[in-house]
Amino acid sequence: MAVSLRRPILDWYEAHRRDLPWRRPDATPWGILVSEIMLQQTPVVRVLPAWTEWMARWPTPEALAKEPPGEAVRQWGRLGYPRRALNLHACAKVITAEHGGRVPSTYAELRALPGVGDYTAAAVASFAFGGRHAVLDTNVRRVLARAIRGEEHPPRATTAAERRLAESLVPEVEAPRWAVAVMELGALVCTARAPRCEACPIAGQCAWRLAGRPAGPVRRGQRYAGTDRQCRGRLLAVLREADGPVPKSALDAVWPDQAQRERALDSLLDDGLAEVLPDGTYRLPAG
């Protein structure tokens, strides 16, 4: 039953896959790791230029490990979730110090790297090293929720049932190709909004479509305007765009609520995304 989804999805992938630089044969494990970190909660179209520039500047973990973490944060630019830049820098340090400068190849070693969770460890182990893992991202979860469970959206948090299902579908051979194929289907056809069922290779066996595409419950997203997150973003942008340390007044200027501003700044310091010098100026982390 569910296994019969494989062949049409694999064939569809061969015909419709995007040519992404981290999927090319010459992509390195480091390049693939960088892409996976950048792609966490971030659209491909915005990652593409950022990845190209990052890899041109730091083609190896060793190259990045030599730099201060603040340079990673600066290069990160406006990709969002800038702690990922710190994570990538920390990955580079660990890989250089503990793995001889080579990205480790096993799920367990990858999972131990900073900022590498279940998804990213499985993805890198699969795509960079050919490992056989269930790669369960938001695209795969949505495809399976619709095709198998007949629901518009997957549960908020990944369930044991979802994981069991995903693992049951991993083929014995060419598991990485299966993983990327399902992800691609979710990204291009079985999208969150306005899915293109007419272009879907498994439309004929999709439980959700066969049920008439019933709408799921409304899902409430997190607000952003006025939050600490937005405030942190404003403050960090000042540090990122400055050549050197900035006076506190430069930070005060970009957010009116003093209490919130102080709280956000403290959290940036706590996270290691900023540091304060003895003279009271602020900058990206130097060491």
Next chain:
DNA sequence: GATGCGTGGAA
């Protein structure tokens, strides 16, 4: 397990 964590584009 629920929250917090950036940013920008599309509907």
Next chain:
DNA sequence: TTTCCAAGCAT
């Protein structure tokens, strides 16, 4: 204009 969402992770 507002809302939703984009290859998640850590706490």
